[in-house]
Amino acid sequence: MCTVFKLNNTREGNFYVGKNYDAPDPCQIMIFINNAGIEKQALIKGPEVPVRWEVTYGSITFNQLCRDFPCSGMNEAGLIVEQTTLWNTIYPDRDERPAVKELQWIQLMLDTCATTNEVIAKSKEVRISQSAANLQYFICDSSGDVCLIEFIMGEMHLYRGDDLVYPVIANDMYETSLDYLKIHEGYGGHRKIAASDLSLDRFAVTVDAICRQQMNPSIDTCDSILSLSAFSLTQWSVIYDTANQCISYKSKNSTNIKHINFSEYDFHHLEVPLIKMLDTDEHDFINFTVEKNYELLKFFYSESQYFKNLKISEDEIKSQAGF
Numbered sequence: 001m002c003t004v005f006k007l008n009n010t011r012e013g014n015f016y017v018g019k020n021y022d023a024p025d026p027c028q029i030m031i032f033i034n035n036a037g038i039e040k041q042a043l044i045k046g047p048e049v050p051v052r053w054e055v056t057y058g059s060i061t062f063n064q065l066c067r068d069f070p071c072s073g074m075n076e077a078g079l080i081v082e083q084t085t086l087w088n089t090i091y092p093d094r095d096e097r098p099a100v101k102e103l104q105w106i107q108l109m110l111d112t113c114a115t116t117n118e119v120i121a122k123s124k125e126v127r128i129s130q131s132a133a134n135l136q137y138f139i140c141d142s143s144g145d146v147c148l149i150e151f152i153m154g155e156m157h158l159y160r161g162d163d164l165v166y167p168v169i170a171n172d173m174y175e176t177s178l179d180y181l182k183i184h185e186g187y188g189g190h191r192k193i194a195a196s197d198l199s200l201d202r203f204a205v206t207v208d209a210i211c212r213q214q215m216n217p218s219i220d221t222c223d224s225i226l227s228l229s230a231f232s233l234t235q236w237s238v239i240y241d242t243a244n245q246c247i248s249y250k251s252k253n254s255t256n257i258k259h260i261n262f263s264e265y266d267f268h269h270l271e272v273p274l275i276k277m278l279d280t281d282e283h284d285f286i287n288f289t290v291e292k293n294y295e296l297l298k299f300f301y302s303e304s305q306y307f308k309n310l311k312i313s314e315d316e317i318k319s320q321a322g323f
Contacts, residue, residue: 001084001233002083002084004170005207006167009217011215014241016221016239017138017240018223019226020229021071021072021234022233022235025235027304028278028279028300029062029071030275030278030292031060031061031063031285032063032275033285034055035267036111037054037055040107040108042104044129057077057079057110058268059073059107059110059111060073060075060260061106065296067288067293069107071106074240079109079116079139080138081106081110081119081138081139083138084135086134086171089135092151092155093154094127097127100127100128101130102133102135103135105137106137109123109139116160119147165178166178166207166210167210168203170229172199181204181207196231209228219257223239223250223257226239236278237249246260248260272287272288274287293322294321
């Protein structure tokens with residue numbers, strides 16, 4: 001599920017990106033400070049050829065599954081990669097391109113790209129395969145250049161510039177969301193804007209809130225907008241501020257807003273990633289270990305309601321934890 005938006009600050013010339021992450025209870029999220037300067041490859045089974053890459057940019061990500069499989073994040077170049085579930089998604093058929101899974105696609109882009117243009121180019125060079133979730137991607141770079149990438153009937157659909165009328169996504173195709181908005185007051189119709197947990201209502205109420213904003217929004221403004229689309233399944237919220245290289249976040253179980261500043265970390269001299277659980281009020285990160293990765297994976301496969309029917313062996317969990 002989830003809702004994502006971009007909010008411009010026209011007076012100061014900067015912007016924010018906000019996101020609500022919606023998932024059934026229970027939900028565990030680990031924050032990663034990801035180091036640069038290492039080589040990686042996609043976790044893909046044969047006969048697919050995995051994508052291989054070198055990490056150019058350090059990043060901060062929010063991971064529900066394990067290392068390198070983030071739900072979202074921002075890198076040191078100011079690139080933001082977000083996603084929401086889109087049930088209509090059909091990824092491309094197998095071809096000659098190397099493959100990567102749908103969440104590791106996010107890490108690939110954060111590791112290797114600084115701009116929206118670079119993400120668009122990279123997304124044409126690789127292919128999503130062996131996926132577990134149907135996703136659409138919301139990309140924004142430090143200049144404010146934003147795009148939406150959907151995969152419909154095996155084809156990549158790109159919304160950008162005039163095609164991205166409102167920089168908001170929920171869980172329906174963008175064209176469907178725009179059509180729904182048009183039946184509301186102020187957008188061509190007569191229906192009143194009303195909040196609900198439905199994807200189309202979350203889209204409409206968020207667009208309307210952005211359109212009504214004054215000239216000088218803040219983190220608190222973004223938090224207020226996120227509250228309009230939050231509901232019982234909203235597990236955590238995040239706000240990206242590229243101008244100040246800062247990420248603000250809160251969770252269902254820890255509602256005070258916390259902040260992470262990129263200036264506090266030297267991504268190119270970390271030997272291993274740094275980690276901490278999102279729900280904790282502790283500010284200190286600790287070194288990543290395979291054991292911590294295993295604990296996050298074990299919780300996801302044992303407790304998560306998203307994939308409760310997915311059968312995965314203990315050996316497979318250990319293998320993924322140590323990959």
